[in-house]
Amino acid sequence: MSNFFEKTDLSRMEAENIISDTLQKCDDGELYLENSKSESILLDDNKIKNSSYNSDLGFGFRAISDEVVAYSHSNEISKNSLNQSSENLKSTLKSAKGTYNHEILKSNKKYYDNINPIEQKSFDEKIKILNDVNNYLRSKDKSIKQVTANFLGEQKSLEIIRSGGETLSDVRPLIRFNVSVMLEKNGRKETGVYGIGGRQSYDSYLKDDNWKSVCDEALRIASVNLESKPAPAGEMKVVLGPGWPAILIHEAVGHGLEGDFNRKKTSAFHNLMGQKVASEGVTIIDDGTLDKRRGSLTIDDEGTPTEKTVLIENGILKNFMQDRLNARLMKTRSTGSGRRENYRHIVLPRMRNTMMLGGNQTQDEMIKAVDKGIFAVSFGGGQVDITSGKFVFNCTEAYEIVNGKIGSPIKGATLIGDGPSILKEVLMVGNDMMMDPGIGTCGKAGQGVPVGVAQPSILINKMTVGGTKL
């Protein structure tokens, strides 16, 4: 736990007074203090290319009056700096005449331990594993021309001080381990990438030489791609594998169900509450309470405990994801979805771990039901235009399906679809529900936050596949 006022000219009491004074006629707001430590160690091209350590400290002071948000942030925790921010907020909201909402939910539940993952494994041990990864892979396959592996570890301590002095705090560990390989054979080059991570120590993932399975998976994907043929172009049936391909759910419907876009009526979903937006049997939730998952949070960045929010239940739109601001303006409650990348940014309603729940069909049944289509197993990134509802994602491992059988691998192609209608095109929901490996980062308004996704295999009636083969 950080003591943010230690070694500053500002006492906690003085800070509380400035906060209460600044927010007195505002509807909401808080001082957010953050101290994060992160470490990155990268092996690339047979060498430890980079080892870096970052320590970041700062505050963000927010005041809200009706729909207007005033925000000011600085790295200097001092009387002068906080007063300057206060003046700044006051001048924006000089006509504020609201009543501060002191209500905030409380919970004792914690979804990860108070650990510093960076300190839990020595620098030398990390270097050794990276070198082992490099040697293991290069000795395994002669056509490997490049290996990149890295450790990213972080501990973020934060404290939220609300008007009246109420204080909420959290300490969040986060780690990620990635391996990327490039193969070259007969003049062709292809890459494969795989990683794991979440909110616990490196050893929870890497014990018993577990890193080998990460290497094997990266190598398997690269080898598959080396044999890939040009992807088809046009509309066809698509089978999505379980786990990480759920970024389809994240892009296609997740963003469109965030509170801000719906309050502003700029989301394609804003007038569909209570209506059927997906096939029967499709249930989608956004859950911040999963134990030690990458997208989990004990409290969100406004201090609200997170929860399991049902977004779509058996095809019917049930809830949007809300932060305090959008909840108040839409006359509903916060779902504990208020998040920010760090103290430099304002809070926005964001996803945590977004999941489609399992059904009862098998992946095999889905493949057999397709005459001509593709089977998408792994993806790179995705993106959505929430207004038109159109979304894309890029396959990094996919196969042709011909007459109910999986055929040759196809080159990376973009798939494009329409968010509000895609879930009505879901023909089968699988019984093989799976979480992603813990590697997702979601971008919105220039802010990246760690998220998770999960889904079973699903069969989609039609999507446009952006290949080159007509």
Next chain:
Amino acid sequence: MVKDQEFLEKKASYCLGLAKKLGATNANVIVNNSVSETVNFRNKKLDESNRSDDLRISITTYIGKKKSSISSSNLVNDNLNILIEKCIETTKNTPEDEFNSLPDRDLLAKEVKDLNLYDDNHIENNQKIDYLKKLEAAASNDKKIINTESSFTQNKSNFILANSDGFCDGYKTSSFTASSVTVAKDEQSMERDYEYSSKCFLKDLDDADELGKLAANQTIQKLSPKKIGSEKIAIIFDKRIAKGMLSTFASAISSSAISRGTSFLKDKVNQKIFSDKINVFDKPDMLKGLGSRSFDSEGVKTDTLKLVDQGVLKHYLIDTYNGKKLNLKSNGRCGGTSNLYFGNGNISFKDLLNLNSKSLYITETIGHGSNIVTGDYSVGATGFLVENGEFKYPINEITIAGNFKDMFENITLANDLEFKYATNSPTMLIEGMVVAGK
């Protein structure tokens, strides 16, 4: 106010001194301060004000051929002492890399030209509000526009780069940015589009009225889009998308991608990769240029490079580390390109539209579909169908795909280059790409 040079220099020399004292054979320090103030409007009303004051220090220490780095936003000496000690410890434990070093002394920038990158003018929030009111009024004039969001940001930055070979320099820069995002709706559809202007000097910023009108018109034109069939068709990239081809090109010729062997342009220097008429420049000393700089992020001098001359690749973008690996001298491109642009083509925008009886004009792409290892390209797109030089109707939910190797050879450029971003292209036509639709 952004911190002055003296404060930044003092911090930098403190860190260099301490690093040396603790056993570093060499060190490099960057201290940055950036203060920005933003006002956002939505539907003609104030929505958000945001002030940010960011201070940051990055230190790299070398012990012989070992290297490690730290960064922090806490510049209190107590904290810096702990971090530098930690950095030295980590450096000792990091394996050697024969290519690690500071830049060659003779390559360091000797004189720092004033490139006119800093405007001392300060725009108060109420003046920003006046600008945004005018902009939003123009943007929401048409009834089809149902939501407007606009933003005005003033940014002032200052930095110092110092290394233990005696380099110590830095300068202030400023930027003023206004943007407008509008949403239009009709019975069939809801669409979004935007317009934006960013300049070093306040007085050069686009007119508020113009900006709002442009954003609204571009959005309304997208309403009621159609999906077309899959086919091979000539594609015209609007300037705001065409510049992305240059960004991909720049990543593919970065010395890091080349030395790692992960670029489709490896070993292509002095080979023809574009058609004869294509020239690509990277010009760091453009006055008021959005990508201008006096030296790169290692302090190495930067000269203008003609990266592509009549279709032939002439240079990679080289930094010190990868340069040593490739046995080439740094050309001052650590941190990437500066003002990167395609030279003008020799036909007008209108003639470009008329080159084919039918083509697709792309105004937006989504997705991260550029693979610089293989050169494969596949992204989601929206735009317009162009027939006989005329815009016929808007199109969406399609993808466009090809391979950069073929695409680069088939580029035709119009003569309408403008310097709106740091990376710029005239309107671009590429033959032979595949559209996937229905």
